[in-house]
Amino acid sequence: MKQSKSKCFYAFFVFFIIVVIFLAIYVCSIVTGNILEDVAVSNIREVAVHDRNTITMFIEYNWKNQQRIGERLKRNSQNLKTVKQINEYLGLEAYESTFDKVYLLMEDGSYYTDVTYRKDSNDPDYYPYMDLFKNTDNYKVIAYDSLPIMGSDKVVIYGYKLPDNPKDEVLSGIRIGEDRKEVYAVIGICKRSTIVDGLVIENYVDNSGNTQGYSSVVNKNGEYVVDRKDAASSVSDSLFDIIERSDESDLKFSDVQEKMLEGKEFWFYMKKNGVRELNYCAPLNSSSIDWYFIMSVNYNVIRDQTELFVLLIVVVMSVAIIVIIIAFVLTIIMQRKTQIAHAQEKAQSEFLSNMSHEIRTPLNGIVGLNYLMMNAIDAPEKHLQIKEWLKKSQSTAEYLLALINDVLDISKLQAGKVEVTPAPMLVETMLESVYSMQYDNITGREVEFIKDFHITVPCIQCDEVHIKQVLMNIVGNAAKFTPAGGFIKFSAHQSMIDENHVMTTFICKDTGCGMSKEFLSEIFNKFTQDRSSTSNSTKGTGLGMAISKLLVNAMGGEISVESELNKGSTFTVEIPSEICEIPDYLKTSSDYAEKTADNSNNDVESMKILVAEDNELNAEILMEILSQFDFIPVHAQNGQEAVEIFEKSKINEFKIILMDMRMPVLDGCEASSRIRKLDREDAKTVTIFACTANSFQEDRVKALDSGMNDFLTKPIDINTLLRKMEKINHEKYNSQ
DSSP: OHHHHHHHHHHHHHHHHHHHHHHHHHHHHHHHHHHHHHHHHHHHHHHHHHHHHHHHHHHHHHHHHHHHHHHHHHHHGGGOOSHHHHHHHHHHHHHHSSOSEEEEEETTSOEEOSSOEEOSTTSTTOOOGGGGGTTOOOSEEEEEEEOGGGOSSEEEEEEEEOTTOSSOGGGTTOEETTTTEEEEEEEEEEEHHHHHHHSOOEEEEOTTSOEEEEEEEEOTTSBEEEOOGGGTTSSOSBHHHHHHHSSEESSOHHHHHHHHHTTOOEEEEEEETTEEEEEEEEEOSOTTOOOEEEEEEEHHHHHHHHHHHHHHHHHHHHHHHHHHHHHHHHHHHHHHHHHHHHHHHHHHHHHHHHHHHHHHHHHHHHHHHHHHHHHHTTOGGGHHHHHHHHHHHHHHHHHHHHHHHHHHHHHHHHTTOOOOOOEEEEHHHHHHHHHHHHHHHHHTTTOEEEEEEEOSOOEEEEOHHHHHHHHHHHHHHHHHHOOTTOEEEEEEEEEEEETTEEEEEEEEEEOSOOOOHHHHTTTTSTTOOOOOTTSTTOOOOSOHHHHHHHHHHHTTOEEEEEEETTTEEEEEEEEEEEEOOOOHHHHSHHHHHHHHHHHTTHHHHTOEEEEEOSOHHHHHHHHHHHHHTTOEEEEESSHHHHHHHHHHSOTTOOSEEEEESSOSSSOHHHHHHHHHTSSSTTTTTSEEEEEESOOSHHHHHHHHHTTOOEEEESSOOHHHHHHHHHHHHHHHHHHO
């Protein structure tokens, strides 16, 4: 349960961290993008200001040219008497200046050109240049208009007033022509294309050579003086019309017009034909000009400038965040490892304390009983007492063995070294076996033992040994904790899962002391025991239920418990199994039992056994026990000696070999392998039992791979050995 909660916590923590990272990156990218976009706009503004100043300087240069024209006119005015002289002079000035045409405007509104003299509005080609100076006090004016003489292209008209100029008094009073009229202003005319060609108004060229930005100039009516690229293909040369036809725009054309009239510097985004542009607008920095400079830049320029930086910053921040998170996670892991290490140290300390108590207690009893028996061995009147002491010593030794087996079992199960080996099992026979083995133990405590078996599928594929181990542990615990006068009900029933599988449910209910709620949540943990007042005197390792839980899980089942303090407990074990037919050897077991009972086990009595054991005490005990059961044991002190004895024996003289796995000279596995390779007919058929204190799965595999038939763990359980021998005779009986 704790492990599941821990996994959920870490999963949630990882999910939370991922969300935080993405949110941080998202917010960072937005903030960084906005900052870098502002920086990009600022950079564009700097470029725009440069281009605006360039255009302004070009215009100012033209006005300087007009001033110089006026100065030269002052010097040459005495020689300019006829129209022809004036025309030639103006043509020469236009050729040497930046203007396409240079005119002289007289005070009456007439004007000289490089080809003629226009007197008044009756002339079809007359242009009212004098109107440019109306409603203004400036001595420099500029206009954007069409002149028939210049063709269809619009022109830029520069006007430079000569008389009453506060800065250039020297130019006042210039008179030319036969009638010596006073020159009012110098007029310079430039084609719009002349300004466009003379300026670098295209900016931000991409890798493919495509221009991504354009500079342009519009007048207060929104008409382009310096044309932008797409204005030539528009229906109108008006900025306001372009804004009106755009797909979308941050500002309406009226808003743009209002800002221009107010002389403000501003920018706005506009999308036209699917292309988004930034338009930077600023008035030309000249008091004599009411035109606006505009730089239009494709948004891709800004995006290209910001994307790399955003990506770089996002990567850097992501790496920084990941490093911080990794450091944080590592800190948590280290703290967790420290906590686990402390918990393991505490658990180890408690385990050693528990094991010390549990092992020393029975050892103390065995040592004490041996001392009493040695002192009383020569006293005939103590023989009955010695017999009682021997029974107690045997019981204590069995408890000590069970304790060691529990410790080994839990180690094997946790390491995954215990394999479940399903085999046909008669369910009711197994249940009756558990019931009969626990009957005397329970009824001897004056506790009623009730059985209630409802078995519909007699034979299933299951690991009988492990199921018995689980049920014996549960029923045994019930016996320990149920006081006299109570009852234990051991029941079982089955329910079909499908046509080939059945669920067998085992239930053990008692009226014992029960368990506290706190302990109930930890009952399947290792080394846990309920320390309530009702169970303080009950001994145990606290491993039984942990082992049962692991075994049941290994068999694909579930184990659960319901309990209430001082009212009893109910354990439920559910094992899913495959349904199978009853095999012949299970059907004939009763027939064999009757036959062996009638024949008084004559075959077993005459059986000769080779015992390969290097420990003298173990060999002495084992051979004595075998002799008491009318076997004929022959001792070999090591594996080499065992091979030699068997090789020298008669054919089929030895029915069984008990082979210790660890021996000097030649170990048991090598000895078994050599026996199997001997050139005699019983070398392949003699039954070899591995006898060892090593009870792990790899030891079992090693023994079977060497040619041994079965596995017996030390100390050898004589009853188990006898049952295995009985099975050998049983198989021999079935083969006859």
